[in-house]
Amino acid sequence: MKPIALHERIRAEIEAAILGGQLRPGDRIPKETELMAEYGCARMTVNKALSALAGNGMLERRKRAGSFVAQPRTQSMVLDVPDLAAAIAARGQSYRWDLTSRKISAPARAEAEALGVRAKVLSVTGVHFSEGLPLAFEERMINLALVPDIAEADLSQTPPGSWLIAHVPWTEAENRISATAAPVAVARALGIARGAPCLMLERRTWRGTDTVTRVRQHFVADRYELVARFGPGGN
């Protein structure tokens, strides 16, 4: 038996009461001084337990009023959007990246607005393979003003996403996930029928207010899925 920290025990017991239905949304929880007496510990210990529950969104704490069981949460989950090379390798499968085009240019007007930059841009397309089969077609634009070093990188060996993760910190990102019918160019690159269903992932990454990169990946439907998990306490 490993001894469990007291604050963790308090936290777990209250959580269990909420999940088991003994405490219902809106119910009031004993005040810190009461719990402190009940468990025979210092107030900070109780506070640590309650703060953790509040941080998880299971409690709402209001000064002068007390602590209350929160309303059922919105379903927000943690989605791990992997670096493809690493993710495939982690599954024990072989990985290969085929660079199919690489171009440096000033972005066209439409692209400039989409990227939110007027600086020069590195445009790259290529295909990710897993176990020798095409998995995803990638089109990417990279802001050279923010990431000048990537112009020197050998992107035929390292997929641009892997290079960027290793070299460029970012502050914000947005992913859009949708399903589409494969356009001709994508279908040809992936060796599937035109119009076949694809999972499309569009990601845009910022550093501060500047766009770092913008990428669109078309996945062969049968060969890929995204998994998102949520558990209280982030386990």
Next chain:
Amino acid sequence: MKPIALHERIRAEIEAAILGGQLRPGDRIPKETELMAEYGCARMTVNKALSALAGNGMLERRKRAGSFVAQPRTQSMVLDVPDLAAAIAARGQSYRWDLTSRKISAPARAEAEALGVRAKVLSVTGVHFSEGLPLAFEERMINLALVPDIAEADLSQTPPGSWLIAHVPWTEAENRISATAAPVAVARALGIARGAPCLMLERRTWRGTDTVTRVRQHFVADRYELVARFGPGGN
């Protein structure tokens, strides 16, 4: 100027250093006693800041070794998986739910294994409409042993997902997102061509070790996308 808590300021400064690149993955962070001296505060205050960062996965803390900037960040994003009725209403669009079937039964063998329960199960199918157009076809199974009250609910008025969110707490959930070609039954329910691309969302929700519900939603490709965001500090 609202005064910011000291532990929060410490947390934010270290986080900024990590995101800004001054601290790189694997770098060691000053030990608690050093930070305590630097900020002129008690050790618990520093500890609270570092514990929060460790909880966010930005730091890894090892006894006897110290605190280190966590691994090359997996792109973890917060994916909001909305209650469809609420999400559509929030966009100012009209929403309608059509219940197409409702059945209580002991699950077949395959279903029992999939659900992880042998108790009776409520099976429901229906279609979500937005602005009068079919948006998603839903197939759902609900564990009646855990949620007996839903047998009395009027699921022709309230979609089961909305009812569950309002009434049932859960401890863990998993979402799988993929693209598929619409099967015949789905295509017919949504009024699209058989084989047309669909975004498929499969969600399974647990309370403790028991499955609460399992749902599969097929979205018409052009009419829906999922958005996941990440910002430092979870904003």
Next chain:
DNA sequence: TAGTGGTCTAGACCACAGC
């Protein structure tokens, strides 16, 4: 084995929102 984080105490003052 020694240094680090993990935990806990018994106080304290303050801000703020309900009463």
Next chain:
DNA sequence: CTGTGGTCTAGACCACTAA
């Protein structure tokens, strides 16, 4: 106004593990 949570202190002992 007063009770509640928010924050902080200056100690302390322990568990674990890396050196």
